[in-house]
Every structure is written in structure tokens, then in C-alpha cells.
Amino acid sequence: MTIIFNGVAQTLTKNLTLEQFLKSEQITGQVIVEYNDEVLPSTHDFQLITLQDGDQINIFRIVTGG
């Protein structure tokens, strides 16, 4: 199964939930998660999303400053 993570194709050898995938990529802290062109609400349970072939995931970091 191939997904696109931050614009780069990545092959997954086993089924993963979005939660497991983000953990494996060490994504923590203040981020915006865009999943297949939609921003996921921060209250969304990422364990309920099982990644599918062709899924697109983009992570945007929100950092302090203004």
C-alpha cells in the first residue's frame, strides 16, 4: 500500500491507523492534520481512521510567534 505523506510517496508494509502512522513519524505537538484534502478536527479520534492505498496526509506545524 502506498500513501503520500507531505508530498512524498511512502510504502506501508502493514495496515496502520492514522494514529499509529503519525506516532511512527514522531508527529507531536501543535499541528494541523490534512487528510485527503480536509483538515481533521483536533477532537477527531485518529485511531478510527485506517489508512487506505492512495491516502494523502499533510502535516503543518503551528509554531509560536506573532
Next chain:
Amino acid sequence: MDTNPYLNEKEKQILSSVKIGIAGAGGLGSNSAMHLIRSGIINLKIIDFDIVAPSNLNRQFFFKSQIGQPKVHALKNNLLAINPDAHIEIYQQKVTSENVTSLFADCELVIEAFDIAECKNMLIHSLLPLKKIIIAASGLAGWGKSNLLKVTQVGKFLYLIGDGLTEVGHQTNNAPASPRVGIVAAMQANTAIAILLKQEV
């Protein structure tokens, strides 16, 4: 009063009929508000709890004589000095997850102009379900690297501006400074106007 004589009648009508919300009146909010008023926006709603401090003058649209004043009052006066006919609604209070949706309910578009990452994220995630355009900033500390500052559309309603990396801290190489904060604030205003006039972002 017309602050922008370069607009045609239709553009003037669009920009004068919309209300833009600005969450925070610091480096991003004060400067983006200035650009919006100069561009022909007339209706702004600005919310910030803070007062003008000496350390703000390195990048924020305030003057030495305004130190100690609530930022929203000082900013309103500065914006009215550009356009006395502008309608500047101000609220000196904290924006929280409890009040954010009602505070910005009457705004067509919201500029996220907070400082702290958690507050930025709270505003974005609270307002996205309302399907309002949100123009937020992330990554603007330090000097140089102007070409890393960019606009990214995320989903349908969110635009993120900045380099997405450089976090403001206390070291000299990641302090908030007028040029880079100002570029991002100008990009927020520029993006807002482009969206309203249906031009390329």
C-alpha cells in the same frame, strides 16, 4: 473616505461591505489591520486583551506615546488616523475556546494573529467548523530567509502563512523582528484581499 483610489467601483463595493475579524493586535494583527484599512477594508473587528509595552515597538504598529494603552484602543486610533470613516469594533478581552465562535460569528473572514502556538491551533480548530476563511500564521522568527515565507492553502478554508518552522524564542536568532513579522502580516492582508476580490492567492 477612499483610502484606495486604485479600486474600481465593484472592488470598492466588495471591500467596503465585508467585515474581517482580527484575533490578536500584536505584530501580526496591528500590521495586517493597517494593510487592510489602506487597501479599502472599512469594517474590522479586533480582539486583544493586552496593553502596549516598550518591547512591542520593535515590530508592532504602535508609537512610544501609546505605551500603557490597551492595544485595541491604540490600534483603533492609528487605523482611524488612516481612514476616519472606518468602522473599527474593538474588544479588550481574551479569546478562548468558549467565546471564539460567538466573537467572530459576524465576520466573513478571520485573521489569526496570536502569538502562542496553542492559541493559534485553538482558534483554527474552533472556527473551521463554521466554514469561515481563516488566514493564520506559523513560522516567522528571526532575520533573512524571506523566500521561505509562503502561503499554503490547507483544506478548503484555511490558509497558513510563514515558514512553518522558525519558532519565536528568547535568543537573538529567533526573536520576533519587524521585517519578517511584517512580511507575514502583509501576506495575511494580501491573501485576504485576493480571496475577497477572487484573484489568485
